[in-house]
Amino acid sequence: MQRVLLLLLLAPALAHARDVTDEEYSQFPRLFQLDDYESCLARPGGLYCLGSFTIAPLSHPSPLYNTLKEYSEDVHHFNRTELHRGYCVSARCASLAGERNASRRFERCVAARARRHSLHVSLHALSYCRTHAQEYARQHSSEPMDVPQKLFLTVLAGLLAMNVIGTAYDLLTDDNDKKLAALSVWSVRDNWRRLTAHYTDGDPRISALSPVQGIRVLLMLLIMAAHSGCIQDALYIYNPRWVEQISHHPALMFFLNGTSVVQLFITLSNFLLAYNLLLFSKVQKLSFRMLPYIAIKRIARISPVYLLVVGYAATWWASAGSGPLWPAVVGAESEACRRKFWTHALFLNNLVDPEDICLVQTWFLAVDTQLYAVAAVLTVYLSSRRERALPVLAGLVAASSLLNGLLAYVFDWKSLMYIAYPSTLRTMYRGVPSFARLYEAPWGSLPPCLVGLFFAFLHFELQEAGVKVSSYKWLRLPYHAAPVLTVSWIMSGHWVRAYSAPWFVAAYVALERPLLSGLCGIVMFGIFNGLEGWLKSLFAWRGWQAMGRMSLAVLAVHWCVNMFVAASTHQPVHASLLSVIMDWLATSCFSYALAIPLTVMVEMPAQRFVTALMM
Ligand SMILES: *[C@@H]1O[C@H](CO)[C@@H](O)[C@H](O)[C@H]1NC(C)=O
Ligand SMILES: *[C@@H]1O[C@H](CO)[C@@H](O)[C@H](O)[C@H]1NC(C)=O
Numbered sequence: 001m002q003r004v005l006l007l008l009l010l011a012p013a014l015a016h017a018r019d020v021t022d023e024e025y026s027q028f029p030r031l032f033q034l035d036d037y038e039s040c041l042a043r044p045g046g047l048y049c050l051g052s053f054t055i056a057p058l059s060h061p062s063p064l065y066n067t068l069k070e071y072s073e074d075v076h077h078f079n080r081t082e083l084h085r086g087y088c089v090s091a092r093c094a095s096l097a098g099e100r101n102a103s104r105r106f107e108r109c110v111a112a113r114a115r116r117h118s119l120h121v122s123l124h125a126l127s128y129c130r131t132h133a134q135e136y137a138r139q140h141s142s143e144p145m146d147v148p149q150k151l152f153l154t155v156l157a158g159l160l161a162m163n164v165i166g167t168a169y170d171l172l173t174d175d176n177d178k179k180l181a182a183l184s185v186w187s188v189r190d191n192w193r194r195l196t197a198h199y200t201d202g203d204p205r206i207s208a209l210s211p212v213q214g215i216r217v218l219l220m221l222l223i224m225a226a227h228s229g230c231i232q233d234a235l236y237i238y239n240p241r242w243v244e245q246i247s248h249h250p251a252l253m254f255f256l257n258g259t260s261v262v263q264l265f266i267t268l269s270n271f272l273l274a275y276n277l278l279l280f281s282k283v284q285k286l287s288f289r290m291l292p293y294i295a296i297k298r299i300a301r302i303s304p305v306y307l308l309v310v311g312y313a314a315t316w317w318a319s320a321g322s323g324p325l326w327p328a329v330v331g332a333e334s335e336a337c338r339r340k341f342w343t344h345a346l347f348l349n350n351l352v353d354p355e356d357i358c359l360v361q362t363w364f365l366a367v368d369t370q371l372y373a374v375a376a377v378l379t380v381y382l383s384s385r386r387e388r389a390l391p392v393l394a395g396l397v398a399a400s401s402l403l404n405g406l407l408a409y410v411f412d413w414k415s416l417m418y419i420a421y422p423s424t425l426r427t428m429y430r431g432v433p434s435f436a437r438l439y440e441a442p443w444g445s446l447p448p449c450l451v452g453l454f455f456a457f458l459h460f461e462l463q464e465a466g467v468k469v470s471s472y473k474w475l476r477l478p479y480h481a482a483p484v485l486t487v488s489w490i491m492s493g494h495w496v497r498a499y500s501a502p503w504f505v506a507a508y509v510a511l512e513r514p515l516l517s518g519l520c521g522i523v524m525f526g527i528f529n530g531l532e533g534w535l536k537s538l539f540a541w542r543g544w545q546a547m548g549r550m551s552l553a554v555l556a557v558h559w560c561v562n563m564f565v566a567a568s569t570h571q572p573v574h575a576s577l578l579s580v581i582m583d584w585l586a587t588s589c590f591s592y593a594l595a596i597p598l599t600v601m602v603e604m605p606a607q608r609f610v611t612a613l614m615m
Pocket of ligand 1: 054072073079080081082124
């Protein structure tokens, strides 16, 4: 029985695997190779270069080349007609010292090796060539600081000073209750208390929302796990064949197709926005004149931590580590951050030059902010027409889903699971429009945002009408079925992605996000309305509270942390399940540790400072 099940599970994988035998595989040139970086550049005259090469047959017919080409046609495989090399050119090809042009010297050096396989190579993309003199200057930091770097340090010093002054002020005026708010909001002691507080009493409607923090932590951990895998895939890998084989595995679908679960963050954040506004509307009628105030509060919460991390990435990140891959991976991304800093400040980084990626997770903050504006306007508008709100919102969910389906059909965009393969992930989907124009785009996330609004209005109306949702027994079925259905939908991607007719792919785009956010919305709605169950007990654990409040800082900082963990390697990474888990655990621990000072000393005081000034 078990064997039958296993065969059934593996059948689709076997069906389109055109794998080579181990013997054939052993003839392949290594896909990635790295020479010793430090000892190379320690020698005077040392030259280290890193880049990608395209191969071609040296003579016809070339059975090896044909095998490589055929092998590369499987989407699960890396492109074997490319080679990635980090060579100590000065030591490997000492005879080429006469060639003055470093990149040509590198190319000739790699070509000499490839000739043994009867292959011709040409340099396709040079990451860098570094000489002994350059490395020496870098290590002894004789490079002067540039203006952005100085600016970053000044901002950091300013923030520290405010914290010191605020804390001292708070401690000195301990029992004075008429404190100057603009100063006392910077008190580390006070903000630490806020971070670790338990809001068990107070408004029961607000404390019913406390499981939100557990949901946030779980999502953050999943995001970091997926990104640990991405980053390992983007580095030089010692055993690419293992990655190619594992990419057929059904279980991997959980991460490849599960990325849409991030949309739950959008549903959640718009639910909270609309629900809080509706609660407020009982005190004071909502009007469009409040929108600037709502916008400023939002920006004051997100921007300080977010821009501090992007600012770090644009200035000091590149010089904070070393190794053969560091300049190629982190150095290049740091330059993108510098080019795109202004787009991040304006929350437009997903629309302007979307393929030039700085800290990939930041698309989410941009989309969330763009949709926040839409949601705030809609909520204010519908709050005075509440009797029509639910049908209008349901109609808008359907219309926006249809729009995405149509766009996908016209532009040939696909859901992530159709394009997520080791070779596309390697370059963070560079040149794949589905990622830049659908996955990261505000219209792609519009349906989940509207689903959030729908549930907020529903929740509010039921409370106003005094309906006790938990007393309806039939509601338990969807509530308990939703998590199972969510996981089944995600995993079914493994079989579903075999169907690639354009209409089917477009329909999948249209359905995927509203369906997942609807399912998650049901769980959320059930939890907030007091339906019991293991999910509620899990998310309502008090330990999540403080961690949940650090979500923004963790989201902002984890990519840099993960790079520190993974990209300073001096050898190609031996990819394995265990190594991804280790990277993930290390990244999670360090990210949450770093998020404490970021939240307590930057996010909380800056937000409270702006609020205090607006009073
Ligand atoms: C592999 O890379 C080469 C050179 O960059 C390119 O011409 C070719 O189309 C790629 N093959 C596949 C299957 O992507
Ligand atoms: C080195 O050679 C490459 C072509 O092989 C050329 O594009 C590049 O400009 C040359 N660099 C210098 C410094 O001459």
